[in-house]
Amino acid sequence: MNKIANVTGSTSVETVEINVEVNGVAYTRYVEPRLLLSDFLRQELGLTGTHVGCEHGVCGVCNVMVDGATTRSCLIFASQLDNAKIETVEGLGRVNALHPLQKAFWEKHGLQCGFCTPGMLMTAKELLSRNPNPTREDIREAISGNLCRCTGYQTIIEAIYSAAQEMHGATNG
Incomplete structure (x- = not known):
């Protein structure tokens, strides 16, 4: 991971570069180290099918697949997933071709x-x-x-x- 510093106004915010594949599409993004995967998917990529419930890893509504394993996206930072393959519910099927x-x-x-x-x-x-x-x-x-x-x-x-x-x-x- 490459670290860079972004300067926004008078506040300096550290970000890290991540390269991920989400539902078969490659992305390179600079994210804050503590940005949760659930927030990355919803806010950065616009994939709002991943819901957020308890935010403590108890309920399972935020489950996605990371490298083939179910993962609670509210408990893992996006910055930990450099080079990971992620699948969300949007990757399952389409309205006219349901999984x-x-x-x-x-x-x-x-x-x-x-x-x-x-x-x-x-x-x-x-x-x-x-x-x-x-x-x-x-x-x-x-x-x-x-x-x-x-x-x-x-x-x-x-x-x-x-x-x-x-x-x-x-x-x-």
Whole structure:
């Protein structure tokens, strides 16, 4: 990382250069060392699908994938991610070409208010990349770190299970 000093008015602010790939697009940005990844994604890149909930790493609504692993974007600084590959919910699919997880959440009513949905989708994506044929118990365990105040989780579990079946032809109970 290259350190530089920006001078804004009479205040000097230190920034660091980071090079990241977000949803397949390369970015070079100068960021303050303590800028959270969630704020970087939302404010610097305009990717507002990553929500911010508790800001303590408890709720999981800010989950994104960093180098293939689910990461709480409210707990990591953007400056720590030089040369990282980041995937947000915006990288999953498009309105006219939904990812199987998005389609299953819609069809199985795996969302209500939608606030937790981006974090749930990213958690589910990591689960299915590691375990393409999960049981409902595997799914419960995987999403246990994600809080949802609306659905009661059953429809989320069914949506992830349905997506796994569609994606991989799974037939577990």
